[in-house]
Amino acid sequence: MKGQKTAMVVLLGSLAVGLVNEADAAIALDRTRAIFPGSEKSIALNITNDSTSMPYLAQGWIEDAQGKKISGPLVVVPPLQRLEPQGKSMMRINALPDAASLPQDRESIFYFNVREVPPKSDRPNVMQLALHTKIKLFYRPKAILPEKYSRWDNQLVLHKVSGGYRVENPTPYYMTVIAITAAPKVAVPKGFQTVMVAPKSSAVVQSGQFATPHVTTINDFGGKPTLPFRCSGNVCRAEVPKS
Incomplete structure (x- = not known):
């Protein structure tokens, strides 16, 4: 996958200023x-x-x-x-x-x-x-090298806070949240700010709050998996798919 090129320095995945064709x-x-x-x-x-x-x-x-x-x-x-x-x-x-x-x-x-x-x-x-x-x-x-094709987005925990969610990342890996929506394949609201959550820490993601928030992250391969989260009170955890 080719990266974006800009006349100014632009981090991939962020808003580009002055994009060159x-x-x-x-x-x-x-x-x-x-x-x-x-x-x-x-x-x-x-x-x-x-x-x-x-x-x-x-x-x-x-x-x-x-x-x-x-x-x-x-x-x-x-x-x-x-x-x-x-x-x-x-x-x-x-x-x-x-x-x-x-x-x-x-x-x-x-x-x-x-x-x-x-x-x-x-x-x-x-x-x-x-x-x-x-x-x-x-x-x-x-x-902390994982087995191939392992995932850890299902270990995230969402805490409802004013204006969105505090995303807790208990894993030893960086997690980048690129969307929180009400359902899969729903357009991300305009102005949503991508947040990278450091290992063993948390960060606030500004978004709407939903009965079943669906969290989209970026994996090692540049893929964008989405997981539904079930909430109990102000805490939401990933819904584990049935085997």
């Missing part, structure tokens, strides 16, 4: 989020130059949770490379020894960035934009 973008990334398992020393992300006529440089780096560029515990290799027209390559994210100092009972969040750098134009008075893709990068310690 996708046809104008060259360097494409193969995903919208990345998971770094603590059992691995590196992971690879595939990139493609979609331009049919021009080579581009691809520059990659990692930012911390505050958006500050960092040089560890995760680094991008190579930080800069050239892709020929319609060329394919990869960027590796390597773990340095200080990755062992990250919390081992929960995920840590970083951001992977890739910027395309176009060749210098030989035409005068041409403004060139270095388009930039930014995705979430989760470092997942070895101790």
Whole structure:
């Protein structure tokens, strides 16, 4: 899945300002989020130059949770490379020894960035934009690696509060809530703000309150599963499907 490209830095999944037509973008990334398992020393992300006529440089780096560029515990290799027209390559994210100092009972969040750098134009008075893709990068310690296709959105707990719900996340994983609706396949109300809930914490999601709230999250694969929640008083828990 290709990430959105913008002339300004835009986090995938959030409201984009100044979007550039996708046809104008060259360097494409193969995903919208990345998971770094603590059992691995590196992971690879595939990139493609979609331009049919021009080579581009691809520059990659990692930012911390505050958006500050960092040089560890995760680094991008190579930080800069050239892709020929319609060329394919990869960027590796390597773990340095200080990755062992990250919390081992929960995920840590970083951001992977890739910027395309176009060749210098030989035409005068041409403004060139270095388009930039930014995705979430989760470092997942070895101790909490789940079985393949596991889910944990069913462990969330909703608490009714003024203006919406306080979403409790007892899991060691980041959970991103992208919708709370009255039923599945219902349009998300205009102005709904996506909320990422950190591990073992809670966050307030502004929304309507429903007899059976349906919560939509984003999973490891970029999918958007929806679960119904049953409420007892002010507390709502996921309805476990019957086997």
